[in-house]
Amino acid sequence: LLSPKDNDVRPMMGKVRSAIFSMLLARLGMAQLPSTSRWLDLFAGTGSVGIEAISRGCGSCTFVEIDNWTANEVLKKNLENFGIEDKCVTHVESVKSFLSHPSRSLEDGQHFDFVSVCPPYNVIDYKELMAQLAESEMLSKASFVFVEYPREESHEIDATCGPSLRMLTSRKYGRTTVALYGNENFD
Numbered sequence: 001l002l003s004p005k006d007n008d009v010r011p012m013m014g015k016v017r018s019a020i021f022s023m024l025l026a027r028l029g030m031a032q033l034p035s036t037s038r039w040l041d042l043f044a045g046t047g048s049v050g051i052e053a054i055s056r057g058c059g060s061c062t063f064v065e066i067d068n069w070t071a072n073e074v075l076k077k078n079l080e081n082f083g084i085e086d087k088c089v090t091h092v093e094s095v096k097s098f099l100s101h102p103s104r105s106l107e108d109g110q111h112f113d114f115v116s117v118c119p120p121y122n123v124i125d126y127k128e129l130m131a132q133l134a135e136s137e138m139l140s141k142a143s144f145v146f147v148e149y150p151r152e153e154s155h156e157i158d159a160t161c162g163p164s165l166r167m168l169t170s171r172k173y174g175r176t177t178v179a180l181y182g183n184e185n186f187d
Contacts (some may be wrong), residue, residue, distance in 0.1 A: 002046065002074050002081070011077075016173045017052050020146055023169065024114070025056070027144075032057030033114070040064070040112040040138060041096045042119070047075045047137070049116040049146075054084045063090045064098045095119075095129070102137040108155060109141035118148040126156035134162030141165075145181040 013041060025031065027128045033039075037058050041050035044063035054061055065071040071092040077087040091098050115138065119129065126149060133139065141164040149157060161181040170179040 002020065002078050006021045009104065013037055016148070016176055016178060017162075019051060019173065020049075020116075020173060020178055020180075021056055024146075025170070027180075027182070035059045037108060038062070040115040042098075042115065042117045042133075044075055044090070044143040045070060045118070047078045049083055049118060050088065051084065051114075053114065059087065061088050062112070063088060064095055065090065065092060066094045068092050087150060096132060099132050099136040110135060111143060112138050113140075113143060115143060116148075117146065121150045122153075126153055127158065130158060130161055134160075134165075139165065141152060141183050143182070147179045147181070149177055149179070150175055152175045154168070 002145045025033070033053060033056050035057055037060075039050055039053040039061040041047065041053070041061055041063045044050060044065040047063055050061035050063050063075060064076055069079075071090055075090060076085070079088050099161075115133070117129070117133070119126075126147070130147070133145070139145070139162060143165065145161055145165060147157065154177060155176075156172075157167075157179055164183055165181040166184055168180045168182050168184075170177055
């Protein structure tokens with residue numbers, strides 16, 4: 001997996017990624033993600049989370065990365081190296097802009113089944129970000145959302161994401177915390 005040498009892009013740690021997918025697949029009672037499922041990777045960076053989703057059976061992934069160089073010289077090359085570019089779409093824009101224009105990414109009104117939110121630490125207003133995600137048309141009542149954040153930002157993380165999704169669990173991995181939101185019917 002290609003990754004820039006600077007600290008502006010911080011790929012999710014492998015053990016955290018593995019734990020997220022294990023958590024999710026256990027909740028779903030499946031060994032693989034459904035081949036018809038759609039993943040949205042916000043703050044994509046290297047694309048490690050979305051690439052992992054595709055490798056675990058997900059049918060398609062939409063990546064959102066604001067930095068043009070990272071999107072074209074890192075993310076797109078990673079998709080090509082794994083031979084999955086035909087299952088992926090990359091949007092080079094801010095997450096805020098992307099969430100404000102759902103018609104560009106919702107195929108036939110289909111929402112995303114899974115959303116990963118891995119923003120740069122200490123640069124994001126998590127309350128604002130989660131409110132915008134909840135108000136967007138990207139989620140359905142059956143969506144799952146993962147949010148990665150530093151533990152010192154725990155006070156910024158709400159117990160719900162919109163009217164239908166609530167925090168099902170959160171796990172700590174050193175400085176990193178990951179919250180999983182979903183519909184309580186999957187609890």
